[in-house]
Amino acid sequence: MKQTLLTVMAVLSLLFPFSSKSYAVIKKVAPTFWWAGMKNPELQVLLYGDDISSSEVSISSKDIYLKEIVRQSNSNYLIIYLDLNEAKAQNFDIILKKGRKITKVPYELKERIRKGSDIEGFTASDVLYLIMPDRFSNGNPENDVVPGMLENKVDRNEQYARHGGDFKGISEHLDYISDLGVTAVWLNPTQENDMKEGSYHGYAITDYYQIDRRFGSNEEFLKLVNExxxxxxxxxxDMIFNHCGSENYLFKDRPQDDWFNFRSNYVQTSFKTASVMDIHASDYEKAIATDGWFTQVMPDLNQRNRHVARYLIQSSIWWIEYAGINGIRQDTHPYADYDFMSTWCKEVLEEYPHFNIVGETWLNSNVLVSYWQKDSKLAAPKNSNLPTVMDFPLTDLMTKAFDEETTEWSGGLYRLYDYHTQDFVYANPMSLLTFLDNHDTSRFCKNEEDSKNITRYKQAITYLLTTRGIPQIYYGTEILMAADKSEGDGYLRRDFPGGWEGDEVNCFTREGRTELQNEAFDYTRKLLNFRKGNEAICKGTMKHFAIRNGIYVYERKYNDSSVVVFMNGTDENQTLNLAPYK
Known part of the structure; x- marks a missing residue:
């Protein structure tokens, strides 16, 4: 009997040579894989498993150099830094050893299928179409509820619950989006948000390398991008580096307390990020604005910790290389550490020189917003390296300009003229993201009355699509969807009519839209397709004239191509003397 048992054990050890010696269960490896031939040859690999920090570490590859082993105060983490300078694509093992016990962690270094210079970012030639995936269309009801995830219900009658939109729903309506005439799709966060409530919006990430399974898989995201x-x-x-979700394993079982600001203790941000560039601000005001937490369930990441910084930078590069995305919108950009964000932008753009990044710079003046744009003279000698900033001050002006009578010196379109006279504060006015509304603001049509005012809408969308900058349209704006922020953020993010089986109205089709909605849709579509490839608008300079008789006139010009826009900011018909515009 003893001889037989020994023989069986010997056979098992041949079949499964590491099973009897393996001592550790590795729960997370981040990043999950990497690529050979990246410009930055250093790779951080974070390992998370039970009591692994005291392990001896080695690797099985001959052309990969183990530069550094970092142990954290939490024994469940090991961070290693590898030098891939001479590495070719390969599979190798990260070997953890405790005494005679060995755990082998397989790792893959893939062959690059993309060249960094091949990835084209979005520019002023593009128009972005912003979609909140949970609220656009439900193509696969089977992934509405995923067993084991904390928020396990769908309720379309509740504004803050999940509604079931997903990648398949977006994929099924790509023809609608393309036919409209936009050239890019901006998706609100798609990474895992395994939070107990409010997870529909996506801004509390619980795994930076995993797509939220209620939208689809990583592979389905790649498929959507390719389609x-x-x-x-x-x-x-959409990416979020300022904070994560409190259910993120990096916070629940954090490597060290200094991975999060205020040593992982909740301290509320003041939201007053103007303190960052305020020459009179106290150190306290600056710290509370940038290091304070967005909410108690969104712990504030400490990007001054070099391991946190490298983890975040690599996560963004991973998604660019994996999926071939064309841009990143960085949430709450001024709330994070300035120097880290500058380094991040620089590294991404060195790897992908034609890529673009837009930062959410929600500040109330053009001077404050301009501080955050790459090469801003107001920030010198510091440089954010952020190519595109969001023109929130212009959005605020547009919510008023098309409702007021324009005079020679105030109101209505004068607001827009006056604002553009100050564009010299921007390092690159053509690289400003311009928008009538988005997922955080009241819709341009706040109510039913606004939705009926088609002239107001036509003026606004004409201006948005012909002025300087990179326009963005929020899903549903083209069919006059209405919502006021005072009703709640969930109502700003209502379902697109027709995106769910059984919807009484289907606005994806002409037959499902009202006559007024079709007028708005047709006008938007005509203008978008006129704009597409129009060099005067997409590349040209902007020249404008002071308001005369309530009329605002501006020209977009590129070489011999010119587009001139005349806008009447009064309720009266006007006869123009064209001599001043000759």
């Missing part, structure tokens, strides 16, 4: 590219649509991915 969009096949239809001539670029894809912009």
């Amino acid at each position: 969009a590219h096949d239809k001539g649509l670029k894809v912009v991915m």
Whole structure:
């Protein structure tokens, strides 16, 4: 009997040579894989498993150099830094050893299928179409509820619950988006948000390397990006480096307390990020604005910790290389550490020189917003390296300009003229993201009355699509969807009519839209397709004239191509003397 048992054990050890010696269960490896031939040859690999920090570490590869082993105060983490300078694509093992016990962690270094210079970012030639995936269309009801995830219900009658939109729903309506005439799709966060409530919006990430399974898988995201590219649509991915979700394993079982600001203790941000560039601000005001937490369930990441910084930078590069996305919109950009964000932008753009990043710079003046744009003279000698900033001050002006009578010196379109006279504060006015509304603001049509005012809408969308900058349209704006922020953020993010089986109205079709909605849709579509490839608008300079008789006139010009826009800011018909515009 003893001889037989020994023989069986010997056979098992041949079949499964590491099973009897393996001592550790590795729960997370981040990043999950990497690529050979990246410009930055250093790779951080974070390992998370039970009591692994005291392990001896080695690797099985001959052309990969183990530069550094970092142990954290939490024994469940090991961070290693590898030098891939001479490494070719390969599979190798990260070997953890405790005494005679060995755990082998397989790792893959893939062959690059993309060249960094091949990835085209979004520019002023593009128009972005912003989609909140949970609220656009439900193509696969089977992934509405995923067993084991904390928020396990769908309720379309509740504004803050999940409604079930997903990647398949977006994929099924790419023809609608492409036909409209936009050239890029910006998706609100798609990474895992395994939070107990409010997870529909996506801004509390619980795994930076995993797509939220209620939208689909990593592979389905890659498929969606490829399908969009096949239809001539670029894809912009929302990312959040300032904070994560409190259910993120990095916070629940954090490597060290200094991975999060205020040593992982909740301290509320003041939201007053103007303190960052305020020459009179106290150190306290600056610290509370940038290091304070967005909410108690969104712990504030400490990007001054070099391991946190490298983890975040690599996560963004991973998604660019994996999926071939064309841009990143960075949430709450001024709330994070300035120097880290500058380094991040620099590294991404060195790897992908034609890529673009837009930062959410929600500040109340053009001077404050301009501080955050790459090469801003107001920030010198510091440089954010952020190519595109969001023109929130212009959005605020547009919510008023088309409702007021314009005079020679105030009101209505004068607001827009006056604002553009100050564009010299921007390092690159053409690289400003301009928008009538988005997922955080009241819709341009706040109510039913606004939705009926088609002239107001036509003026606004004409201005948005012909002025300087990179326009963005929020899903549903083209069919006059209405919502006021005072009703709640969930109502700003209502479901697109027709995106769910059984919807009484289907606004994806002409037959499902009202006569007024079709007028708005047709006008938007005509203007978008006129704009597409129009060099005067997409590349040209802007020249404008002072308000005369309530009329605002501006020209977009590129070489011999010119587009001139005349806008009447009064309720009266006007006869123009064209001599001043000759």
